[in-house]
Amino acid sequence: GQSLEQPSEVTAVEGAIVQINCTYQTSGFYGLSWYQQHDGGAPTFLSYNALDGLEETGRFSSFLSRSDSYGYLLLQELQMKDSASYFCAVRGGGFKTIFGAGTRLFVKA
C-alpha cells in the first residue's frame, strides 16, 4: 500500500528551530510537497522537492532524500503564528497526490 508517516504532534518554543520528518512508501514518486493548515483554514502550499537536497524559502526549508524515501520540513525562528498542522504529500504516478496525516505544531511563548 501507499503510506506517509509523520509525527502527530511537535511542540517548540518561540524563536527555536523545529524539524518535522516524513517517510513515505508509495508506488511512483515525482516529488515531496509540504502544506500548512491553520485551524479552520485551507491547506496552503509551502514547498516542493523533486530532487535530493535542501530547498530554502525564507524561514522554511525542506529536504529530500529519495534513496531513503525521507524528507523533512525545517522551520527556523519559530513564531506563534507558525502554530498549525503541517502535511507532507507525495506526488506519484498519474499526478495523484498522497497526503500524510499531518503534524500538529504547537509554538509556546
Add this chain to the structure above:
Amino acid sequence: EAGVTQFPSHSVIEKGQTVTLRCDPISGHDNLYWYRRVMGKEIKFLLHFVKESKQDESGMPNNRFLAERTGGTYSTLKVQPAELEDSGVYFCASSQDPPSYEQYFGPGTRLTVT
C-alpha cells in the same frame, strides 16, 4: 484573483439524506481535485478532474459518491444516501495545466452525518 471557494462551509444531515457539495476552482485552472479528511487522519484523495473529464477516481469510496464537473468549471460532489462514516471535511483544490505540484485548496466543507 479569487481563490478556490466551497459551499457550504458546514452541513449537518441525517443518515440516509442527500448532500451536494460545490467547489469553484480558480479561474483558468483545468485541474480540480476532491479530498476528504476524517478527524486526525490523512487528507485522502478522492478524485481528479481535468476540465470536465475524470482523470482519476480511484479514491472514491463507493457508488454513493458522485462527482461532476459539467462545462469544466465548478464541480459538485453528491453523497446519496449519506452514512455516518461519511462525516469529515471535504476539500477541493485546483491547479494549472499541466497538473502542477502546487495545488490551491479551498477552505473545505465540514460534513456531519448524524
